[in-house]
Amino acid sequence: MRLRSRSLVVGAVISATMVSVAGVSLAWTPYPPTAIDIVHKLAAPSPTHPFGTDHLGRDVLSMIMAGASSSLSVALIAVVVGAGLGVPLGAFAAARGGWIDDLTMRGCDLAFAFPALLTAVMITALAGPGAGNAMLAIGIFNIPVFARITRSAARQVWGRDFVLAARTAGRGDIGITVVHVLPNIAPVLVVQITIQFALAIVADAGLSYVGLGTQPPFPSWGRMLNDAQTFIWRAPLLAVFPGVAITLAVLGLNLLGDGLQDVLDPRLRRGR
Amino acid sequence: MLEVKDLGVALTMGGQSVPVLSGVSFVLDRGHSVGLVGESGSGKSMTALAIMGLLPPGARVSGRIVLDGRDLLALPEREMCAVRGRRIGMVFQEPMTALNPLQPIGAQVAEPLRVHFSVTRGQANARAKRLLERVGLGKISPHRYPHQLSGGQRQRVVIAAALACEPDFLVADEPTTALDVTVQAQILALLAELAAETGMGLLLITHDLGVVSQTVADVLVMYAGRVVERGPTAGVFGAMAHPYTHALFAARPSESGGRPVAIAGQVPDPLYRPPGCAFAPRCARVRDVCATMPPLIGVGAHACACFNPRIAA
Ligand SMILES: Nc1ncnc2c1ncn2[C@@H]1O[C@H](COP(=O)(O)OP(=O)(O)OP(=O)(O)O)[C@@H](O)[C@H]1O
Ligand SMILES: [Mg+2]
Numbered sequence: 001m002r003l004r005s006r007s008l009v010v011g012a013v014i015s016a017t018m019v020s021v022a023g024v025s026l027a028w029t030p031y032p033p034t035a036i037d038i039v040h041k042l043a044a045p046s047p048t049h050p051f052g053t054d055h056l057g058r059d060v061l062s063m064i065m066a067g068a069s070s071s072l073s074v075a076l077i078a079v080v081v082g083a084g085l086g087v088p089l090g091a092f093a094a095a096r097g098g099w100i101d102d103l104t105m106r107g108c109d110l111a112f113a114f115p116a117l118l119t120a121v122m123i124t125a126l127a128g129p130g131a132g133n134a135m136l137a138i139g140i141f142n143i144p145v146f147a148r149i150t151r152s153a154a155r156q157v158w159g160r161d162f163v164l165a166a167r168t169a170g171r172g173d174i175g176i177t178v179v180h181v182l183p184n185i186a187p188v189l190v191v192q193i194t195i196q197f198a199l200a201i202v203a204d205a206g207l208s209y210v211g212l213g214t215q216p217p218f219p220s221w222g223r224m225l226n227d228a229q230t231f232i233w234r235a236p237l238l239a240v241f242p243g244v245a246i247t248l249a250v251l252g253l254n255l256l257g258d259g260l261q262d263v264l265d266p267r268l269r270r271g272r
Numbered sequence: 273m274l275e276v277k278d279l280g281v282a283l284t285m286g287g288q289s290v291p292v293l294s295g296v297s298f299v300l301d302r303g304h305s306v307g308l309v310g311e312s313g314s315g316k317s318m319t320a321l322a323i324m325g326l327l328p329p330g331a332r333v334s335g336r337i338v339l340d341g342r343d344l345l346a347l348p349e350r351e352m353c354a355v356r357g358r359r360i361g362m363v364f365q366e367p368m369t370a371l372n373p374l375q376p377i378g379a380q381v382a383e384p385l386r387v388h389f390s391v392t393r394g395q396a397n398a399r400a401k402r403l404l405e406r407v408g409l410g411k412i413s414p415h416r417y418p419h420q421l422s423g424g425q426r427q428r429v430v431i432a433a434a435l436a437c438e439p440d441f442l443v444a445d446e447p448t449t450a451l452d453v454t455v456q457a458q459i460l461a462l463l464a465e466l467a468a469e470t471g472m473g474l475l476l477i478t479h480d481l482g483v484v485s486q487t488v489a490d491v492l493v494m495y496a497g498r499v500v501e502r503g504p505t506a507g508v509f510g511a512m513a514h515p516y517t518h519a520l521f522a523a524r525p526s527e528s529g530g531r532p533v534a535i536a537g538q539v540p541d542p543l544y545r546p547p548g549c550a551f552a553p554r555c556a557r558v559r560d561v562c563a564t565m566p567p568l569i570g571v572g573a574h575a576c577a578c579f580n581p582r583i584a585a
Binding site: 097098160161162164165166167168169170171172175179180183184 | 324326329349350353354355356357358361362364366369370371372373374375383384387388430433434436
């Protein structure tokens, strides 16, 4: 228990830091993250530029901060799209059962047959690069993930006696789903949301790395990694900062998910 | 009035349609009580679920279940939802699992009200509190969660919820089976008391003959999906005729300390029921004619389905 609650605290602190950094960057960064200053390019970290500058003399700290906001907003929208469509779809399949359920699950199987990141690359390549399309591409691949996990968790709840009791009280499928099924599967969903959020951050970094995500001049962690490649010998820190930012974000979310899983598990909670 | 007429249910098992219930008929009036008794697997719960319109998917139903002139079996699901909880309430066997672990008990007691009436949260809470008082849980806060209650208390919560909309009929499927003996008596007394007080008709399902003899006016003894003996409770117990009823009676744990005599053999699986009387393979009074289906015919004041009934002189 102690170990788990520690991962919850650490995860929550890291995640909250990420969110506040992203929030602050909207209002304030040490320098404008797009301001070019060729004279001071590739500067090492110093009091004036705590993380140094990149090959165009932009302040790396400001770029990391702004990158957090773009990365988190892409991931947020992607998860909202995925959960917003996937959860109702899975809940509906579980409530109806029969061929509707079969059809939905076969549809998910089909979606899983495509490698997610490759197809996201394809979608953004076809629909045009940019943060908006990256959100959609990643979001679409979150739909079957949420549909499937919602469905299987919901099926278990549908088999329980209190659902039958709710039926004898006259509740219909929608009422039972909202009042009884969703609250009972909420822990599973919350944990999945943190996992998908972390995956979405990685996917967004991947898309912007290959130039299909957030478009320059607006900074993104993936783009920064790509730019840093050229100067990896002269200024290795340029790759380290965005790399660490991505790793921290993913680590924080995963720890948060792990911790939440235990806090939200009603069986463990009941034991207390 | 709730009238079950020639109810039959067939379930699909392994692609095959298997009858689990046939020819079940009875009438339940308001202010009246009927008991269904029989061993495990005799079709008691199927009867209850058929009345509630909640048979498992793939079940085929025949016959009629008439509530105030409307055949419930012909009602669309939407209209059936308006009947459940409002006109007919139901209490389950397992109070441990019949409550949502994440909802306070007050909300669960008020659930049928919120489904069937547009009540405010305040009204629902007030009514839940009164209902909890009525079932003897006046000292328990409605904000408690099910896991903070004992089995008997939970069953009281389930009963309170079933009564929330003052239904005309209550179906109680083995409401005391999962409880301690002392608590059983309390819950039964409560049910009988509530039925008398509200005038609702009570369908009490149990495998315990003792429970039935104390609580209901009419009794149906079921075996392998059929009614084998039926009539006024006093009549059936005063002059029981079917060998199965006799066997059930001998098998009940008695207060006087007499050793219960278990019935040899088991209820036949619905897939492998004998063509005639389903009890024949376990019956000491079996005759050749038992290979055909015995009709339910009058023996004195009640009815029995047996070619060789055991009638006390
Ligand atoms: N979901 C189901 N699928 C298939 N068969 C079922 C199902 N539920 C019940 N049955 C079968 O239907 C028959 C009647 O079962 P039912 O549950 O009505 O018995 P019961 O009299 O209520 O017994 P108990 O005292 O154990 O509750 C049994 O033979 C059982 O095996
Ligand atoms: Mg049963």
